[in-house]
Amino acid sequence: GIQVEQSPPDLILQEGANSTLRCNFSDSVNNLQWFHQNPWGQLINLFYIPSGTKQNGRLSATTVATERYSLLYISSSQTTDSGVYFCAVELSGGSNYKLTFGKGTLLTVNP
Amino acid sequence: GAGVSQTPSNKVTEKGKYVELRCDPISGHTALYWYRQSLGQGPEFLIYFQGTGAADDSGLPNDRFFAVRPEGSVSTLKIQRTERGDSAVYLCASSLNGGHSGNTIYFGEGSWLTVV
Numbered sequence: 613g614i615q616v617e618q619s620p621p622d623l624i625l626q627e628g629a630n631s632t633l634r635c636n637f638s639d640s641v642n643n644l645q646w647f648h649q650n651p652w653g654q655l656i657n658l659f660y661i662p663s664g665t666k667q668n669g670r671l672s673a674t675t676v677a678t679e680r681y682s683l684l685y686i687s688s689s690q691t692t693d694s695g696v697y698f699c700a701v702e703l704s705g706g707s708n709y710k711l712t713f714g715k716g717t718l719l720t721v722n723p
Numbered sequence: 724g725a726g727v728s729q730t731p732s733n734k735v736t737e738k739g740k741y742v743e744l745r746c747d748p749i750s751g752h753t754a755l756y757w758y759r760q761s762l763g764q765g766p767e768f769l770i771y772f773q774g775t776g777a778a779d780d781s782g783l784p785n786d787r788f789f790a791v792r793p794e795g796s797v798s799t800l801k802i803q804r805t806e807r808g809d810s811a812v813y814l815c816a817s818s819l820n821g822g823h824s825g826n827t828i829y830f831g832e833g834s835w836l837t838v839v
Contacts, residue, residue, distance in 0.1 A: 653812060655766070655830035698765050709754065709821060710779065713765025
């Protein structure tokens with residue numbers, strides 16, 4: 613099956629710092645999404661981004677489908693950004709409903 | 724409802740017992756998904772419903788696991804003869820239509836199952 617690798621596995625920041633999270637995937641995908649899992653376990657969809665660039669406030673994401681990677685940028689981080697960030701993909705030509713998740717990046721933002 | 728609701732939020736059960744986990748999706752969402760998340764891992768797909776039917780149950784780990792959605796709304800995940808390895812967070816999600824592409828998927832807060 614498709615492999616999804618996220619880096620770094622852990623990241624500790626001071627409030628106000630910027631960060632870049634990376635997601636590499638092993639095959640062509642027709643869907644890529646970024647999620648944030650808060651400390652209470654709730655998964656929140658951040659971006660649907662199979663290709664191109666999107667921005668939402670302090671967050672932005674870029675996917676280069678031909679090179680099989682995606683980046684999530686967090687600027688001016690806040691303590692509420694803490695949690696686990698997951699990248700999830702769907703294989704091209706496969707189902708359009710079965711997401712494969714990476715292991716996530718655990719982000720801790722200290723005040 | 725406002726979001727995807729899952730009950731119970733926490734369940735501790737003895738090995739060998741039967742467990743039911745309930746999911747109430749967002750009103751009007753035809754697609755419903757169950758995922759399982761173990762400690763330190765990302766969620767893993769279990770089953771997908773489109774309406775009342777299980778369109779894909781290929782992620783269910785074995786025949787002790789079963790899920791239903793009899794009226795196309797609420798779904799129940801049923802686990803028979805629980806084992807310690809079943810301990811995990813069981814996540815339910817829904818989306819307006821079938822398929823993730825372009826559809827925002829909304830997750831519940833999960834049911835934390837511990838088998839002792």
